[in-house]
Amino acid sequence: MERKLPEDQEKCVLAPWRFSWLSSGxxxxxxxxxxxxxxxxxxxxxxxxxxxxxxxLASAVxxxxxxxxxxxxxxxxxxxxxxxxxxxxxxxxxxxxxxSINLSAKVSVVRKSVVRFIDDFAEDGPDSTPVLFHPxxxxxxxxxxxxxxxxxxxxxxxxxxxxxxxxxxxxxKLTMEQCEKNKPLYLVKAEQEMDLVRENLAGPCxxxxxxxxxxxxxxxxxxxxxxxESAENAEKQQTSHGPLPQHQGIKLWDPEEVAGVLVKxxxxxxxxAFSQFLVDLxxxxxxxxxxxYGRGSxxxxxxxxxxxxxxDLGRISVVFQSQDxxxxxxxxxxxxxxxxxxxLDVGVIGETGCGSSSLFNTLLGLKNGDxxxxxxxxxxxxxxxxxxxxxxxxxxxxxxLPGLGSVExxxxxxxxxxxxxxxxxxxxxxxxxxxxxxxLRINLGYIQLLKHFLSQGKSCYLVLAKADLIEEKSTxxxxxxxxxxxxxxxxxxxVYLVSALHPETLDLPKMRKTFNDALESHKRVALxxxxxxxxxxxxxxxxADPCKIN
Numbered sequence: 001m002e003r004k005l006p007e008d009q010e011k012c013v014l015a016p017w018r019f020s021w022l023s024s025g026x027x028x029x030x031x032x033x034x035x036x037x038x039x040x041x042x043x044x045x046x047x048x049x050x051x052x053x054x055x056x057l058a059s060a061v062x063x064x065x066x067x068x069x070x071x072x073x074x075x076x077x078x079x080x081x082x083x084x085x086x087x088x089x090x091x092x093x094x095x096x097x098x099x100s101i102n103l104s105a106k107v108s109v110v111r112k113s114v115v116r117f118i119d120d121f122a123e124d125g126p127d128s129t130p131v132l133f134h135p136x137x138x139x140x141x142x143x144x145x146x147x148x149x150x151x152x153x154x155x156x157x158x159x160x161x162x163x164x165x166x167x168x169x170x171x172x173k174l175t176m177e178q179c180e181k182n183k184p185l186y187l188v189k190a191e192q193e194m195d196l197v198r199e200n201l202a203g204p205c206x207x208x209x210x211x212x213x214x215x216x217x218x219x220x221x222x223x224x225x226x227x228x229e230s231a232e233n234a235e236k237q238q239t240s241h242g243p244l245p246q247h248q249g250i251k252l253w254d255p256e257e258v259a260g261v262l263v264k265x266x267x268x269x270x271x272x273a274f275s276q277f278l279v280d281l282x283x284x285x286x287x288x289x290x291x292x293y294g295r296g297s298x299x300x301x302x303x304x305x306x307x308x309x310x311x312d313l314g315r316i317s318v319v320f321q322s323q324d325x326x327x328x329x330x331x332x333x334x335x336x337x338x339x340x341x342x343x344l345d346v347g348v349i350g351e352t353g354c355g356s357s358s359l360f361n362t363l364l365g366l367k368n369g370d371x372x373x374x375x376x377x378x379x380x381x382x383x384x385x386x387x388x389x390x391x392x393x394x395x396x397x398x399x400x401l402p403g404l405g406s407v408e409x410x411x412x413x414x415x416x417x418x419x420x421x422x423x424x425x426x427x428x429x430x431x432x433x434x435x436x437x438x439x440l441r442i443n444l445g446y447i448q449l450l451k452h453f454l455s456q457g458k459s460c461y462l463v464l465a466k467a468d469l470i471e472e473k474s475t476x477x478x479x480x481x482x483x484x485x486x487x488x489x490x491x492x493x494x495v496y497l498v499s500a501l502h503p504e505t506l507d508l509p510k511m512r513k514t515f516n517d518a519l520e521s522h523k524r525v526a527l528x529x530x531x532x533x534x535x536x537x538x539x540x541x542x543x544a545d546p547c548k549i550n
Contacts, residue, residue: 002430004343004530013338013531014538016330023322030335030528032319033278037336040139041307042270047145048162053195054144057162057188058132060255061142061262137266155301157273159185160258162196168252175250182276184269188253275332282326285317335531342527344396347429350437352403355465358500359437360400363512364388374400385429393519399431432526435461440470442482450491457529459522461496461515467506468499475506
């Protein structure tokens with residue numbers, strides 16, 4: 001089997017599957033898992049501060065703070081111009097120091113900025129959590145959470161908590177809970193103390209509650225002062241005793257820093273979150289049935305946060321009855337990582353002289369003679385596969401395969417007769433998707449080839465090339481006739497009429513869009529087939545059968 005993954009990635013795929021058993025429908029489960037991962041949303045919960053402070057932090061996480069700062073500066077300039085105009089008008093009338101006008105202008109700017117931060121969020125209902133979608137990375141949602149009790153009940157994947165150095169240790173319990181759930185936590189430094197949500201004064205005696213909070217604050221201040229003095233003493237002794245190990249705690253990030261850190265970490269965080277989520281979800285579905293999956297269950301929180309739909313849940317319940325894929329997160333994680341490095345091979349094939357090389361160059365935007373272009377001529381030019389990266393997508397190779405039925409393949413019959421016979425179709429390089437090119441009218445050979453590809457689980461695109469050679473009024477008739485023939489044979493296949501000489505006419509733009517939109521789906525199916533074969537060769541069938549051991 002030709003390698004379609006780097007060697008180190010193949011090892012990473014195989015490692016979690018040692019001592020695993022193969023059950024029926026394994027490839028279908030792989031495809032279903034990859035399809036669920038395609039639209040799985042990563043939820044980043046921002047909490048710890050007031051409503052406006054959480055909204056500002058969420059906007060900073062999305063990289064929107066700079067844009068909003070620019071808008072605020074423009075508004076301040078407009079307000080200053082307004083103040084100048086009002087001052088000029090005030091000089092003409094009664095004298096005024098202008099302080100009230102300037103104060104109202106500043107309050108107006110602050111109010112507008114806070115309203116803008118909050119208006120960035122969308123709410124589906126009165127009880128829903130405000131959501132901000134990341135403008136640069138798809139399938140990433142930033143949610144602001146005010147109540148700490150909601151953090152334990154809902155399925156948030158990443159926590160970003162607003163705090164200060166003084167109150168950093170207040171989140172020790174939350175840190176431990178996130179660590180147990182294998183979910184990351186980021187502590188972000190608040191700009192000022194008033195941005196934090198303090199403990200509500202509860203109980204019959206408000207004075208006692210206030211005294212407890214005051215004593216707690218003084219205790220932290222005393223502790224941090226002691227740590228600061230010990231750090232100074234350690235720094236003085238560093239030259240004589242060498243460098244001391246740094247404090248191994250959770251780093252306190254600046255709001256601007258955490259945005260850049262998250263942008264780099266989000267792809268990996270999303271893979272890990274999806275793998276853990278699907279394992280936990282299938283485990284809950286296989287466990288004892290709760291009463292309609294009430295409050296506190298993963299299913300209810302996933303529905304509440306629109307993490308999965310009812311269709312997804314039904315599919316998970318049916319497809320993942322066997323837990324060979326979801327018994328541990330590392331298996332799913334290895335598959336999701338492999339998707340990024342997997343190479344998809346798309347072969348363009350047809351009879352010699354059918355125009356497949358011209359279509360190949362057109363899809364790549366190349367002309368005859370350009371570097372990497374497939375040669376085109378009146379004779380048989382493509383004798384070896386021509387391979388070129390499909391520039392519009394990562395890790396997709398387009399293959400221009402040699403034409404079928406070449407005159408060089410004809411051989412003299414063994415009887416010595418002057419008659420010649422057409423040899424069998426030569427071996428075709430294995431590709432994941434085929435673009436089958438036929439000159440205007442499809443024949444029996446193309447139908448057999450199409451059946452052969454479909455029986456192997458390959459996706460095919462049937463193209464009738466050189467459509468510029470027929471009259472415009474006949475194009476629809478040719479297309480309709482071909483589709484009817486295929487339908488009678490039980491082959492439901494879209495047919496595209498194209499002309500390489502006039503690429504922007506007929507069905508080529510439609511075919512290109514359909515092909516591009518389906519590439520990710522083709523890659524998921526091809527990866528599932530490849531991984532299944534890889535595991536069958538190197539894992540599932542390599543173990544010795546204990547019943548056959550003497």
